[in-house]
Amino acid sequence: MSIPGLAPRGGFGGIVAVWVAAAVIAVVIGFVAPPDWRAAWMPVGLAGCIVLAFVVQFAYGHAEGFLRRVAASALGAMAVMGLIGLGLGLASMFSA
Structure with a gap:
């Protein structure tokens, strides 16, 4: 008789953490x-x-859905940085 495995943790927290890091990085780039x-x-x-x-999802330690979580993290980070970059571009056009 084997012991059933534990239920895997949800990977959404790691995805959102990368999105938040992308927002922070974009704002720092905008200021610096x-x-x-x-x-x-x-x-x-x-x-x-x-x-x-990749580092966050490797630390998660669960192989199932790895590529989907990394893709969601990367695409979300690109969208966040793109929107902040668009705002920075518009702000630089209209600033004197």
């Missing part, structure tokens, strides 16, 4: 980078978010 270099630093920040997504 000069306006001419913001667009160049956003892909670097996104690359860091993708690495963070």
Whole structure:
């Protein structure tokens, strides 16, 4: 007789954590980078978010749904950074 396995934890917390990290990174880039270099630093920040997504999902330790969780983390981070980047671009167009 074998002992049943524990129910896996929900992976949504790790996905949202990467989205929050993407928002923080985009805002930091908006404040620190000069306006001419913001667009160049956003892909670097996104690359860091993708690495963070892999690290968070590896730490989760559950193989089932790994690619789906990493994809959701990466696509959500891209959407968050894209919206913040759009806001930064619009703000730089209309600022004097």
